[in-house]
Amino acid sequence: MLSSSVPLSAQCPPNSSSQILVDDTDPRIVYSAGWIEGGNPEWECEGTTHGSNSIPGVTATFTFEGVGVQVFGTVGSTDGSPTCTYQVDSAVPLTFTFNANGMTNYRVPFYSSPALDPGTHTLVMTSIGNHTTQIYLDYIVYNPIPSSSSTLSLISTSETSSSDPTTTSPPPDSSGNAASSSVGAIAGGVVGAVGGLVLGIVLMYFFMRRRNRKSKAILDNYNGELISQFDWLHTNSRYASSL
Known part of the structure; x- marks a missing residue:
């Protein structure tokens, strides 16, 4: 006014x-x-x-x-x-x-x-x-x-603004690759060391078990020989007494 x-x-x-x-x-x-x-x-x-x-x-x-x-x-x-x-x-x-x-x-x-x-x-x-x-x-x-053209323009603009945005991955970083390689090498070394330790423990276990079995076999054989000798002495002793 x-x-x-x-x-x-x-x-x-x-x-x-x-x-x-x-x-x-x-x-x-x-x-x-x-x-x-x-x-x-x-x-x-x-x-x-x-x-x-x-x-x-x-x-x-x-x-x-x-x-x-x-x-x-x-x-x-x-x-x-x-x-x-x-x-x-x-x-x-x-x-x-x-x-x-x-x-x-x-x-x-x-x-x-x-x-x-x-x-x-x-x-x-x-x-x-x-x-x-x-x-x-x-x-x-x-x-x-x-007008229909204005309406279509508004609809198109609305659809464009509401659609999912296009994303672009950034180029790889050389320093990042180097860091990843270093981390991978360290991780590989740790895994290898742990694997070697586990393998050594397993081998030692089987070695000790085999050794125990061998010792037991020798002891059983020795005991068998003693028993045989004892039986022989006992038999001969009875024979001598009968004479």
Whole structure:
């Protein structure tokens, strides 16, 4: 909302892919009887407006294809409270009331719709003020339905950003390879030493076992010879006694 004493440029806000401006003189806006044309070339878009002429019940109807709509206008320097309603399709009308401050206020945001389903919609603006509360329609901005190319672009961007990132393995580090080789050599030496120790213990075990077996065999043989000699002496002793 602008109410300074410094004149504005009559240039209107620019159009873009997301918003399209419709000036108050555009034939797509249908006025009921009672509106008057006016405007200030230094302050208002294209220097024109349509005023409600202080007649309660006058309407302005605008049909558009899009997903949203906004209305901007001028409030005169009155002491009253200019009031109007805005209705999109069959939705509940919304009321706008501006508390006049004794100055003329330009490019006042009269109305901004909620997000609408893509399609054709109709906006009806109705002035309900009396002769001391006149409002002036300056321009309407509506948001067109996004094009399929824009939608596909958004989907593609979303899929690209949500896909798994590509990872690249870093090149091998020569110092890392050398360290790995050293560790491998040390580990191999330790394993070899442990293996040799285990093998030595196993060989010693079998050697001692074999030695014990051999000693036992010699002892058994010696005991057998002693028994044989004892039996021979015993036999000969009995024979000698019989003589």
